[in-house]
Amino acid sequence: MAEATGNSGATLPPSVDVVIAGGGIIGVSAAYYLAKAGVSVALCEKGRIAGEQSSRNWGYVRQQGRDPAELPTIMESLRLWRGLGEEIGEDLGFRQTGVIYAAETEADMASYESWLEIAKQYQLDTKLISAQELKALLPDADHKWAGALHTPSDGRAEPKKAAPIIARAAERLGAHVVTDCAVRGIETEGGRLSAVVTERGPIKTGTLVVAGGAWSTLFCRNLGIELPALNIRSSVLRTSPAPEVTDGAVWSKQVAIRRREDGGYTVSHGYATEFLVTPALLRYGHRFLSAYKMERKRLRVRLKRQFLDELLRPTHWRNDEVTPFEKTRVLDPPPNATILNEAFANLKSVYPVLKDVTVAERWAGLIDVTPDAVPVISPVDSIPGLYLASGFSGHGFGIGPGAGKVVAEMVGGGPQTIDRTPFRYSRFFDGSDVRPWSPV
Numbered sequence: 001m002a003e004a005t006g007n008s009g010a011t012l013p014p015s016v017d018v019v020i021a022g023g024g025i026i027g028v029s030a031a032y033y034l035a036k037a038g039v040s041v042a043l044c045e046k047g048r049i050a051g052e053q054s055s056r057n058w059g060y061v062r063q064q065g066r067d068p069a070e071l072p073t074i075m076e077s078l079r080l081w082r083g084l085g086e087e088i089g090e091d092l093g094f095r096q097t098g099v100i101y102a103a104e105t106e107a108d109m110a111s112y113e114s115w116l117e118i119a120k121q122y123q124l125d126t127k128l129i130s131a132q133e134l135k136a137l138l139p140d141a142d143h144k145w146a147g148a149l150h151t152p153s154d155g156r157a158e159p160k161k162a163a164p165i166i167a168r169a170a171e172r173l174g175a176h177v178v179t180d181c182a183v184r185g186i187e188t189e190g191g192r193l194s195a196v197v198t199e200r201g202p203i204k205t206g207t208l209v210v211a212g213g214a215w216s217t218l219f220c221r222n223l224g225i226e227l228p229a230l231n232i233r234s235s236v237l238r239t240s241p242a243p244e245v246t247d248g249a250v251w252s253k254q255v256a257i258r259r260r261e262d263g264g265y266t267v268s269h270g271y272a273t274e275f276l277v278t279p280a281l282l283r284y285g286h287r288f289l290s291a292y293k294m295e296r297k298r299l300r301v302r303l304k305r306q307f308l309d310e311l312l313r314p315t316h317w318r319n320d321e322v323t324p325f326e327k328t329r330v331l332d333p334p335p336n337a338t339i340l341n342e343a344f345a346n347l348k349s350v351y352p353v354l355k356d357v358t359v360a361e362r363w364a365g366l367i368d369v370t371p372d373a374v375p376v377i378s379p380v381d382s383i384p385g386l387y388l389a390s391g392f393s394g395h396g397f398g399i400g401p402g403a404g405k406v407v408a409e410m411v412g413g414g415p416q417t418i419d420r421t422p423f424r425y426s427r428f429f430d431g432s433d434v435r436p437w438s439p440v
């Protein structure tokens, strides 16, 4: 585990240009690029840096299979990942070792082929490879796949290390990174944001970026703003060090694996996602019908205690009241043992050389998903000075540095090098056809 970052005992700066709520990969990357541009910035994290999704994810850094709307940003993100470790002077664990999506059937191959057209438009090195070519890449796999989609320029990084390292780099550039410090709300003057109120007092600022991951919808709701997102539970395990079957990341319906720098694998089920029934589903469910139709085969719908927890949780509070953010410093949902046992058994049957591998750790994370699985990186027009950077929908780690740069360009006033039109908040309300691009 990387050493703790941020300062839970820090005094808050009285005023800054920009406050960021949330110290995941998005918040820390935004803080880094803002501080680098000379903008004064305070990042407030209710718990610890990367305590939630940003340390719990699989570690894939991929362009492959994305909604075309995200491609310019993820391509820029890959470029940043390649140089960021050296720029910062610490190893983020990034390696350009490729990503493979194995295809179970010819129908899967056909759906991959449709994405290949997009890859060509963006001059990516993505290829559709045959079963024999896949066998050459994964000689230790014992499964009859139809072929695969392969992008050699995709990569992997170490989630536990990356965001804390970027946060420390932002601090060295002058950013205030304050942990154990929830943002409760805002103050306005003449309708414009004038201060951000934290559990330790106010910070005068004209700009707040909400990068709260699975909490952003609740934060917004207290301000009277609807951010339609639902939380999906994903369970993961890591193995002890084991023989190398790949140096990169391989997804298949049976099991998704990523080689770790400690010599083990991060392992997940390739085809089981848990969709939790929550009060938010009643509020936003109708917006997710297209996504549900596309994904229903892989969704396991669950009614868990979380329904009650969320039902009883306040949705409105005053700035001088303790908020739900302070009551849950780090969201740490229990992993699903059934799904993980299935994934682990599949790991051993697909890769028999891993038959003696043992489980070193299990965990889960809640993923904030928007109706089109595309993030929101956008101002909110009804409150000038309020910006959102949320809803990264299960693929925000790889795009993190690129998205951080987009945020910095959006609020820092510099040149806008990446088009953020597809990330606009207004798409949920202006009659746009909001649906996921593809299930690839």
Ligand SMILES: Cc1cc2nc3c(=O)[nH]c(=O)nc-3n(C[C@H](O)[C@H](O)[C@H](O)COP(=O)(O)OP(=O)(O)OC[C@H]3O[C@@H](n4cnc5c(N)ncnc54)[C@H](O)[C@@H]3O)c2cc1C
Pocket: 021, 022, 023, 024, 025, 026, 027, 044, 045, 046, 047, 048, 049, 050, 051, 052, 053, 054, 055, 056, 057, 058, 059, 060, 061, 062, 181, 182, 183, 184, 211, 212, 213, 214, 215, 216, 219, 234, 235, 236, 325, 329, 330, 364, 365, 366, 367, 389, 390, 391, 392, 393, 394, 395, 396, 397, 398, 399
């Ligand atoms: C199991 C799993 C596997 C995944 N696999 C991949 C993958 O392989 N590749 C990929 O690209 N992505 C993957 N993802 C998605 C990726 O992890 C997320 O999209 C990304 O980490 C989101 O970053 P974030 O900064 O928006 O959110 P988070 O990392 O969740 O950070 C949000 C932070 O905000 C803080 N916060 C919330 N509210 C407040 C408040 N009011 N005040 C202060 N702080 C607050 C929280 O404590 C939290 O630390 C996966 C996710 C999971 C859970």
